[in-house]
Amino acid sequence: MSENTQIRAVCPKNRIMKLIARILLTVTVAALWAGVGVLLLGMLFRPAGVVYTENVKTDLTAEFEKKLAKEMSGIGEVDCGDVVFAPIKREYSLSDMDMVAPKPNPARYGTAESPAELASVLQEAQELLDGQETLFTTDTVIKEGSKIRYYLDDTILAITWKQVVGNGVYTFSEVKIAHASQFRRFLADGKYGATAEYTTQEMAGNVNAVVASSGDYYGYRYTGICVNQGAVYRDDGQRLDTCFVDENGDLLFAFHKQLTGKEAIQQYVDEHNIRFSLSFGPVMILDGSYIVPPQYYIGEINEQFARAALCQMDKLHYVVVAANYEHPYNAVHTMSEFAWNLLKLGITKAYALDGGQTAAVVMNNQLINNVSYGAQREISDIIYFATAIPEDEWE
Amino acid sequence: MKIAKCLSVLFALIAAALIAVTAVAYVRFSQTPPMIQTPVEEAEKRTEMLMDAICQGDYSAAGESLYGSPELQWNQDTASDLGAMLWEEYSSTMSYEFAGQCYATKSGIFRDVTVTVLDIPALRPRIQERFQALMEPHLTDVQYDSEAFDENGALRQDFAAEKLHKAVWQILLLNNSYISHQITLELVFQNGQWWVVPTQSLIDMVTGMTTP
Numbered sequence: 001m002s003e004n005t006q007i008r009a010v011c012p013k014n015r016i017m018k019l020i021a022r023i024l025l026t027v028t029v030a031a032l033w034a035g036v037g038v039l040l041l042g043m044l045f046r047p048a049g050v051v052y053t054e055n056v057k058t059d060l061t062a063e064f065e066k067k068l069a070k071e072m073s074g075i076g077e078v079d080c081g082d083v084v085f086a087p088i089k090r091e092y093s094l095s096d097m098d099m100v101a102p103k104p105n106p107a108r109y110g111t112a113e114s115p116a117e118l119a120s121v122l123q124e125a126q127e128l129l130d131g132q133e134t135l136f137t138t139d140t141v142i143k144e145g146s147k148i149r150y151y152l153d154d155t156i157l158a159i160t161w162k163q164v165v166g167n168g169v170y171t172f173s174e175v176k177i178a179h180a181s182q183f184r185r186f187l188a189d190g191k192y193g194a195t196a197e198y199t200t201q202e203m204a205g206n207v208n209a210v211v212a213s214s215g216d217y218y219g220y221r222y223t224g225i226c227v228n229q230g231a232v233y234r235d236d237g238q239r240l241d242t243c244f245v246d247e248n249g250d251l252l253f254a255f256h257k258q259l260t261g262k263e264a265i266q267q268y269v270d271e272h273n274i275r276f277s278l279s280f281g282p283v284m285i286l287d288g289s290y291i292v293p294p295q296y297y298i299g300e301i302n303e304q305f306a307r308a309a310l311c312q313m314d315k316l317h318y319v320v321v322a323a324n325y326e327h328p329y330n331a332v333h334t335m336s337e338f339a340w341n342l343l344k345l346g347i348t349k350a351y352a353l354d355g356g357q358t359a360a361v362v363m364n365n366q367l368i369n370n371v372s373y374g375a376q377r378e379i380s381d382i383i384y385f386a387t388a389i390p391e392d393e394w395e
Numbered sequence: 396m397k398i399a400k401c402l403s404v405l406f407a408l409i410a411a412a413l414i415a416v417t418a419v420a421y422v423r424f425s426q427t428p429p430m431i432q433t434p435v436e437e438a439e440k441r442t443e444m445l446m447d448a449i450c451q452g453d454y455s456a457a458g459e460s461l462y463g464s465p466e467l468q469w470n471q472d473t474a475s476d477l478g479a480m481l482w483e484e485y486s487s488t489m490s491y492e493f494a495g496q497c498y499a500t501k502s503g504i505f506r507d508v509t510v511t512v513l514d515i516p517a518l519r520p521r522i523q524e525r526f527q528a529l530m531e532p533h534l535t536d537v538q539y540d541s542e543a544f545d546e547n548g549a550l551r552q553d554f555a556a557e558k559l560h561k562a563v564w565q566i567l568l569l570n571n572s573y574i575s576h577q578i579t580l581e582l583v584f585q586n587g588q589w590w591v592v593p594t595q596s597l598i599d600m601v602t603g604m605t606t607p
Contacts (some may be wrong), residue, residue: 019402026406061470063602065478071516072477075523075559344472
């Protein structure tokens with residue numbers, strides 16, 4: 001008997017261990033293959049894919065009328081000299097998912113040296129204005145030597161002018177739009193939290209704004225409520241007043257401490273169909289009343305700085321304002337002076353945006369106001385107004 | 396020793412058999428569409444309930460068959476005169492026919508349906524022509540037709556609107572313009588019941604004037 005055989009003969013346990021090991025190994029391999037088999041067989045019984053989770057509310061009337069306007073546009077039109085009966089008007093709107101708006105028609109821009117020259121523009125805009133009165137009139141006293149700029153098509157009227165107010169120069173841009181989707185917000189690089197910053201003019205040009213204003217510069221701070229495309233990105237409502245913009249284009253205000261916590265804010269956003277928000281403030285004027293607080297967390301409201309504001313005049317009717325010094329009118333104002341001046345001019349609803357060097361108003365890709373320190377600050381966001389008429393339908 | 400060898404051979408054969416079965420199963424079944432686990436009749440009944448509700452104008456019931464329970468509402472108050480007339484005709488004349496039973500593909504469970512609806516785009520030129528014909532007698536003598544024109548010579552909007560209403564009514568009365576669209580209804584099974592997914596093509600069909 002060999003030595004190995006002798007060793008094996010005296011170690012019967014070795015054989016048993018080997019056998020057990022083989023069994024275990026085979027069972028393991030078999031189990032692995034069985035598992036693979038089950039996975040493959042599972043392909044026979046795949047459950048149907050389930051993705052949709054949203055609770056949709058479809059207004060059949062609005063959808064049908066929208067399609068009717070497109071398909072039946074021009075029906076019932078009959079030309080009787082200067083009067084045309086046009087019962088079906090095409091409704092244009094934009095999608096918040098589109099990062100860029102339609103290009104404005106260059107032929108629709110104009111300039112004027114005096115308010116009286118805009119009488120025909122205001123007349124032509126009567127249908128769009130739908131009975132609403134404008135802040136700008138042919139009696140408005142503009143800053144000497146300044147131009148009035150305007151844009152008018154079937155979906156947007158924008159008039160930009162400068163006025164001397166309290167020895168400062170206020171740049172107003174009054175806008176009336178046909179659809180709420182034409183009032184838009186753009187975050188740098190098209191997304192929340194981008195680190196890149198750009199001037200208001202650059203961003204306005206990128207998105208085809210007819211008129212744009214600097215926003216709340218949300219990227220500069222960590223506080224405030226930030227909502228974009230209906231989603232809550234920042235939920236600190238402790239210190240700043242918030243201006244929400246809903247699906248109808250109306251400004252809804254929430255004062256600081258009124259809305260805190262992501263859940264409460266998201267609920268508010270869902271209930272009111274909020275599209276986006278601005279977070280600087282304070283709310284300066286509400287229902288025709290002056291309500292600037294004596295103190296505010298940001299904005300150095302009791303110091304004299306350039307100021308900016310977003311105001312709502314009426315349904316789908318807004319004014320953006322930038323208040324700067326411009327030689328020889330060298331005054332800049334405290335928040336209370338700014339608000340008081342706007343109130344006296346007839347504005348009944350106003351929310352302060354980031355002022356100082358941030359404040360910028362751009363129209364037709366041109367910077368209009370005299371920005372502080374002579375150069376635009378690079379910021380994180382703008383608000384803007386766009387035409388809804390696509391380029392292939394220019395007249 | 397002999398037993399151990401036999402066992403080794405046996406285990407090897409089992410392993411080989413498992414490998415072969417798995418390979419065959421993969422080749423045979425990987426391209427096969429899934430089988431529907433729950434009774435097919437229930438899925439088909441859901442599609443029938445949905446289409447019946449839509450064709451009867453019962454949008455509340457239609458919403459109950461749609462995944463996510465969307466709210467479908469027709470609001471007569473916000474409809475234009477033209478819109479209300481055309482919607483009434485569109486929704487009341489809608490009909491459907493299923494093209495077979497539910498079937499499964501890799502991406503889910505579906506059922507094809509052919510929907511026949513009022514061809515509104517085709518009505519447009521006929522309505523306009525009829526409207527022009529009704530207006531024509533009043534356009535030849537602007538100065539003296541006080542029914543159609545006011546003292547400033549401007550067209551009375553209510554007069555023209557009435558003529559348009561009449562034109563639409565007359566065309567709908569004689570109408571035979573219908574168009575059929577094939578739509579694929581997509582179904583999901585969740586929470587113990589079948590639902591039809593509110594896809595864009597379905598919503599388009601319900602809200603009028605889909606492009607074939």
